[in-house]
Amino acid sequence: MSESPAASAADRRELTAVQRNAVTELLRVSPVADELGRRFAAAGHELHLVGGSVRDALLGRLGNDLDFCTDAEPDETLRVLKGWAEATWETGREFGTIGAQRRGLLLEITTFRAESYDGVSRNPVVAYGTNLMDDLRRRDFTINAMAVSLPDHRFTDPYGGVDDLAAKVIRTPGTPQESFGDDPLRMLRAARFAAQLRFALHPQVRAAMVQMAADLDRITAERIRDEFTKLLCGADPIRGLRLLVETGLADRFLPELSGLKLEIDEHAQHKDVYEHTLTVVSNAISLESDGADFVLRMAALMHDVGKPATKAVTPDGRVSFHHHEVVGARLTKQRMKALRYPKDVMTQVVGLVGLHLRFYGYGRGEWTDSAVRRYVTDAGDLLSRLHKLTRSDCTTRNRRKAAQLAADYGALEERIARLQAEEDLARVRPDLDGNAIMELLGVPPGPIVGRAWRHLKELRLEHGPLDRDAAEAALLRWARAEGIVD
Template sequence: MIRTYGPESELSPYEVQAAGYALRFRCETRDGTREVSIGTQSPDHTVQWTILERCRLSDLGLVTPSLEVASEGDVLRLKTAEGAATSAPQPRRQATERDKVRGREKQPWATDSPPHQTAGAALQETVDPRVEAARAGLPPVVDDLLHRFTAAGLGLTLVGTSVRQALEGNVGHELDFVTESDVQQIRQIIHGWGDEVRVHREHTPGVVSLRKQSDTDNYSLRISACPTPPHDRSPRSRRAVHEKALEAYLRRRDFTIDAMALGLSRVTLTDLFGGLRDLERRVLRTPRAPTASIANDPPLMLRVVRGAARLGFEPVSELRDAMHTMARRVTEVPAEHVREELTATMLAARPSTGLRLLVDTRLAEHVLPELPALRFESAEHHRHKDIYEHTLKVLDQAIALETDGPDLTLRLAALLHDIGTPRTRRTGRDGRVSFHHHEVVGRNMARKRLRALAYPGQLIEDVARLVELHLRFHGYVDGRWTDPAVRRYVRDAGPLLGRLHQLTRADCTTRNQRKANALARAYDSLEERIEHLAVEDERQSARPDLNGHQIMEVLGIRPGAELGRAYEYMRDLRIEKGPMNFETARDALLEWRARRDR
């Protein structure tokens, strides 16, 4: 029989030794939601806490992630592979080749940790090779900072997104830490070490940010203060308060994959909400109940969309359902904030993934209603493509054509290029569906939507112009354009010509390979003509409309300085006003001489 205890109950060592483990329960109310945590205590008195959702009920009793069925099959025991949350010292880490090249070896993690940090085993989960590899992969700037805190008798813990990136083997240049100190002491510790030190009071009790140049890399560091109680309190009390503060910090993170903490001195991973498991499953889940999280922070729904687009992770069904149910709450988010999240989604690696989620959860109906409006029934006559799927494919293809990194103007134009189709949709007597002038209607709709989202004026006009021009090329396919028509195409596109090339090519999503090849050849031909005409026009622009012999004949002069001045005037006139016929050019030349003779 396994007894259960409260979080602070005193246990007899004999009881735990005899059973092999004990269970502790902790109930807390957070933001109106009752949460239950289960702790598995090992004979060495360390406790591994987890949430109730990660446990299961079996015939043998409650099974936590720290327990397994013994080989005999009739009893539960601690997992020997995980070894529970042990307080035994970690092995000394050998210096990496990179450290040796830099001329120094890092200090062993188990020996430089303050006592109150190494004693905090209640939150610490077991170490596996992935955690050790994540610690080994951290840049030297982390050890430099850790040494300063260790010298001051303080611990330092890597938290949040930085931990996830370290576990993925892709540590960035923005790192977040937590320490059991206050802002004033943090500033004293980093005085003279970091640059651009700032204190942010939007969090309680505060965050210190700084920049640090390390070799050729520039790092942005954030250290959150979590002060411990006064020193006259017992170490156990200080440890408990610090653990609770760390837990509260991690619980505030958006997703469990970013709600982990990596011990720097003693290699440990604090994972209270199953973030490592969710990282393996590539899912997004909130540390708290999703409905409570969204109720307190409606912009979270947009950050889920951004996370899906940036990481390619899927939200768990509970989170997706909560977003669908509470989608209207997104109307409480200011337009500028919506714009920032939409922009981040559009510039992510997989914007179409985020946009699908935006539509499926009905968020788009409130922030970008033109997108779900493209999902009208398109197969009723089997006469035209699915505009919604076509739009997302055009976006993906436009991204593939980018040459200088993410282009927000191009991506927004690809997303909005067909939003005028629902309003212009007509079905003829023969059952054919048409969308005449949808590019003009779409231009006005795109301009209106982007203004509502508070985008800059120039970007709005550029996107609207691309939407308006995206069909112009098809006139070239249907009938051979004259040179003036090609020049008008170039003139109307202006500085957007390169983006128009990309958008037009991306707009071909036909499955008919013969048709796709024909369109590609036609656009190759158009681009070649544009380049040829550009070279020809540049060459012609350097020639005046009257040659030297004609100028001498009109003015009645011989070769000399006067001819040179007249020739230069006619050349400048050609550049300024364009080509002229002989009579117009002659009159302009005579007028020039008349002005000179006055």
């Protein structure tokens, strides 16, 4: 890449900062890493800190998970670790990886690899390599193709990873076509690193992603799911999401995202749904209080995916999307099921998508206490996230309208808080339990008890708490009307 002298000088200043970060981070983990390096050397083997660990050290963000590579095969690695590691595990053995723990650090030690794909299989075929340089060449990006040899701390950077870190660019060690042909998931990883690190793609990398997007179909849903989850939980997911759409990768596993690019009518009767969605995701992130919340972010991303299927134009030219939340919830469930998300995660996201429109209309003064109780009860454990999603969805440019929506939702939250304090809305239950129902009606366990319980719960939602006498009288009136008692 050609650069101006000014840009090169700026990069040199960045390199100085990068090098200072690396020294600080590596000194912190050096005792354990050097001990391990000496043990491998004594056994006649090489050991190198490698990949993401070196990258993160250079960025000043090295954690407690360290990645190493070695010419030792797994059995020999276990022999070196015996008596030194506090614990070892072999869950990654089929990929040549042995895990270990020492002084609070988690270590993954992998035999040099020369893995490749046959162009058809959906998982890598692992073969052991023989040297560090070949191992580095098969890695995904230059910023992950650097190594620090142990215990002598020799730095190896054959593909200019340090320069690319300073320039904040994602580039492959060989040609992008070669790299993505070996493992098409690397295209999704490129977008993920752009989101996590706020880096740009090298033009050749972007072009290859466009050209080879269909190759992602060779990858298992689980691997795609894991990379996409990391992307969405990155520091700048909007950057990554745009890359997915612009390169065509989204069409391969999340076509609903690209589908939000609805044609805007000439009179601009509806907002750009795609741009609105990205704004909602950004708004939701700003409301997070304890790190990245995948459920909230995914619900924000999917909340309007039902609009393309429900778009209608009235005779006067107005655009509507009636019941798009219902359709969106169904589409979200289908997509997350296809990507093999856990059922509990899927249920939460689908619930939020289905509920995200419930608030609208509150400001017209139509909501009774009963409606508020139902809102809270239907949301259940999702209420806090629903508050954030609903506030995030208010993206109108009309300042007066935006202020009114914010005030209305603030009023609803205050009303919910008041009713919760009075009635414990989080645990709305009928005023009589199953045993009391059976005793009063003289019926055994069975469907009648369930019907009676649901009737009493409806009364509880509609009217609030009833005292014992009122609840029993209401139950008997219902039972007589249903022919259950005389």
